[in-house]
Amino acid sequence: MKRLFTLVILLTTLTAFAKPPKNQYVRISTSYGDCIIRLYNETPKHRDNFIKLAKKGFYNGTLFHRVIQNFMIQGGDPDSRDTSKNKPGAELGNGDVGYTVPAEFNDSLYHKRGVLAAARDDNPAKASSGCQFYIVEGKRLTDEDLDKLVQGRLKGRAIPAAQREVYKTVGGTPFLDQNYTVYGEVVTGIEMVDRIAGVKKDERDRPLQNVPMTVTVLSKGECKDLDKILSPPTP
Template identity: 35%
Template sequence: MRSLRNLLFIALCASSFACAAKKDYVVTIETSHGDIVALLFDDTPEHKSNFIKLAEDGRFDSTEFQRVIKDFMIQGGDVFTKEDMPAQEWPTLPAEIRPNHYHRKGVIAAARQGDGINPERRSSGSQFYIVLGKVYDELELTTDMAKLQKAFMKYMELVSEADLKKEYTRLYNEQKYDSLTSLILSKRDELENSLNLNLRKDFTAEQIATYTTVGGTPHLDKEYTVFGEVIRGIEVAEEISKLPTQRDRPIEPVFMKVTVDKKSRKKIEKEYDYSYTDVK
């Protein structure tokens, strides 16, 4: 019995040592506005290995955050334009769209061309974006606004809804668009019952909790590959997103230098107050 306990103890020690010794890549994106530190997900291996290789080879260095939109995202890493590679030769990556990774604030995702010319949703071989987004009201988040608006316009034409149409017209003419949205949303349940429609979007309880507290860009879910997350410096990304722009490009260029450093996961958890067990 004692020998069995000793074997179990040795096995547990070996397991603990293996966990402590396991390493990961810490990504640091240096900018003139500060550093953004990130980790990349293991279950998107193509994107993780590609990003690390580009960083190790220095190919991200001197690329820009060339597209920034406040309360949405910042996008950069256009390696192939910097290297004067013909657009038709730009490499892409197979989509690694995972249901457990969604567009909450702080995640990193791969840019891509639209479905019309890219039905497989293959990712850009270099360009990425950092999600900022906004915090959503649960009613707005869980409503299919396109379907609701279409149903609302039809419903508003009923003779019995003359007052509703009058209020809608007033708000529209006064350009009170937030109030207009609230008015339309207030009729969701009534329209579902009256017209026998389903006007809702499906989100998990976790997504609802996240999007209504932390925020993000839920309309991008299931469309783009999310492959990492910022663990320090999200305020730097927010600052960059607020810079003066011309056609979404910062007037003063925001260049980046990207480095990767391999550290034990135990050290990463301690240094960045991060938990690998929380990664879904």
């Protein structure tokens, strides 16, 4: 009986250990620091596509090629690895992977400071680029700012009270909501975004000095540890 009890405990422990983490995380590393991003489970197509590319090393060596302070930093163009195109001053932003990702809009996911979102061209379905992305730096807005956006660029679409509070206290870019898919957020290292957003740039908003990145998918163990830190179990 004792042996059976020990076996049950062992199997229970192994099963618990084998459970996948609740969330998946990636690390973006640059000469301006690192940040860790939690990918949203609510946007599985974008989450899985980003992980697939990152595991292949697709993003390694690509540049943050467009930066606008108080707005966002954009990267992921495969052309930015091309030595004939990545020289300072050359135009970037048109590279792709030959496919798009269907839009995954969610009312609870919005453009607050630190979110990861998909870039895209001007297409009716608002389908996302298969590879290019941006991270929001944003800025804090007042009620007056938000009211003007609702009547203007948002064409009367109301901003929920909870989101308004975040835009006022944390900041963001609400005029992009429901137009570009948000699929993750920075959980540590937002300072990296601020530093990159503030670099000197040319008239195309391209940094005068290249800002390459390395993107790493965190291990299951690391993801579980982050889950515990960021979402501790209810006592």
